[in-house]
Amino acid sequence: MDRAIAPAAQTQRKRRRWLTVAGGLLLALAGGLAFRSVLKPSIRRTDLLTARVETGDVEAALTAAGILIPGREAVLTSPIPSTIRRVAVAVGARLRPGETILELDKELANSALAKLDDEQRRNQNKNSQLQLSLERSLNDLRAQAQVQAVRVRSLQSTLRDEQQLLKIGGGTAENVRQAELNLTVAELEAGRLARQLQTQQRANAADVRELGYTVSMQQRSIGELATKLRQADISSQQPGVLTWVNENIGTTVQAGDALARVADLSSFRVRATISDSYAEALHAGDPVVVRINGTDLRGAVASISPAVDKGVVTFYAQLDNPHHPALRANLRADVFVVTRAHRGVLRVKNGPFYQGGKEQPVFVVRDGRAGRRTVRFGDSNFDFVQITGGLRAGEEIVVSDMKEHLDTPELTIDD
Template sequence: MDRELSATTQQARKRKRIWQLSIAVALVVAAIFGFRGLITPSIERASLRTARVEEGPVVATITASGTVVPEHEQVITSPIQARIEQVVHNTGEQVQPGDQILLLDRAFTQLAYDKLKDEQEQSKHKTVQLNLNLQKKLNALNSQLEIKRMNVKSLQAQLEDEKYLLKIGGGTQESVKQADLNLKIAQQELAQIERDMITERQLLKADEQELKYTLAMQSRSIEELQRKMEQAEVRATQPGVITWVKNEIGSNVNAGDIIARLADLSSYKVQATISDAFAEQLSPGGSAIVRVNDTDLKGTIASIKPTVENGTVTFFVALDEKAHQLLRPSLRVDVYVSTAARNKTLRVQNGPYFKNTGKPQVYVLQEGELIRRDAKIGVSNVDFVELESGVQPGEEIVISDMADYQHMDRIKVK
């Protein structure tokens, strides 16, 4: 038959159960915390980039790509249709006013020049011929004039005789009328000859004036060709450096073709391009920053090209320090055009986080954890981002890419 356990045995069994339950609870708690550790995300501190929130100005900008170009560049074009005969100075060489850069073959222009000279001589001879022809006509008219004058005098005497005969009864009225008619006809013919002489002189004057204009135009054409032939010895008109020259000896060029570029390398400007989507945000006089090897140079938009080419707009930036030592021709630079400004606001250093996030939130580093917090993001530039709300000065904000953790509220930092 069963015997009742002693009090000592019962107490021992009770302690054993308590120990078993304690161990079970401890194992359950450990399992819970272990599982939580497994499912709670974590990130290496070394992989994070952070920055502290501070007060300061933020100027919103749009980014354009630019190229440093000389502020003043002379484009030299071919004055004539010619062939390149000799290259005297090549790209990169320094030249002074009067230094020859290229020599063009002037044979074609010389032929045109000689032809114009011959035409001018013909025009001069034509003037002599006109005068001789006029003199010949005037001589003939003078002879006719003298004959008519004598004829008029004779008819006047005849009319007087007929009138006298009529008066003494020796003539008739018809004879007087006929003599008077003959006189009037002769007087009309005399007046016509005098008018013909005046007309001939006027015609000569008009022809001479026309020839005068022709000679003047020919002289200007000759002077222009002579000047072009002189310009065929392509020379610099200002001190500078040759940035480009057409050095293909024997190649043909037409009048107006660019054959060389001469730049003054003592001052520069920036030629920039940006997507036409930002065209409305550009305006002459707007502020811009040009970044050259981590050095920022202030500038102003000087002009904007009115046309859009391949979806881009071209504009020029005048620099405050146009002779800065870092500036070089054709140097690639970044251009930041100012569109808005916040003089005193909370800001944080810009980074990949703000380029990849699509939500108004930030991650704040606190006591070994990243805590997601709603924040209103304002204007930005390549250096800083404005945080209008959600953060306090001095807090440490993640600025590295967090695209893989955007759905998590808390992240452990190891």
């Protein structure tokens, strides 16, 4: 016998059916949303870095590593072989012109100078002796020449007498010829003595000049050593800051060894290095941008080292403002050598998205979505990339790394 279902049980059954239908609808809605999210993946805005396309300048540049060095730096060297006796000034001190920095031991140099003085006095004595000896030789030759001249005159008189006797019949032709022969021989001897006297005079003058040269060279050596002795107290002729000094007292140094460096820290320049693969693109006069702790300073390449050392080329850059307060000695800096400049072009900030090619896909942000679009690029530098096609000024693109989403046509941006 059938029994009537209670109203409470019927209500409970209806509620259960409605709950089942509602749960199914919710499951269907969740599945639809999940399926939709699979078709259109999303990304959080906090994970994105974006930048807007703008109009401005783009300078194509080569990147080099630089270090600031003083605009003028004097290297003070040892004038003599010696040892370091005393260091008078500490590194970092400001120097006045002529202020002593370091003293060298002068004992050996003073001994060498005394030896040179003794040799010079001996040379001067030799010069006096040579003058006397040469004068004696010349006097002997002059005396012989005078005697020969007297003999020539006597033979000339004898010849005239013989010729006179021959005329009056008191002499012979043989006597005349003998007188003529004697006179000729005497005249030849007189000529020989005259030439010998001239030759001796020139030889004496040459000997005197040679010894004079020796005396002069010795005097110059004395003067040079005396000057080096005065310079043995190492000092700077210009004001500046002592940036380095050899503080090893007692160390032996040779002539020409560096002892100290004095720099003018009121102005600076840049010494930079770059890979030798860019050597052909580097030219004197190229504009440069020197970045120091976020401050950009303009300048130009002043000189380029002709040698390549371990695969790098060294060059020096002169700053337009070498007195900028941000400049410090030995401060490292990024140096950008400008090779081409584009004015008033579309550009966007450089970032991980840029792979260095001329064309690549990027994600353009619009209405909460990031859509993929192929964009053409031109030159670039550390800060900006030139856009030659595919974007307009004011558009916003993703500049963070999007390699994981390159095959996705569109992303939903979740706040």
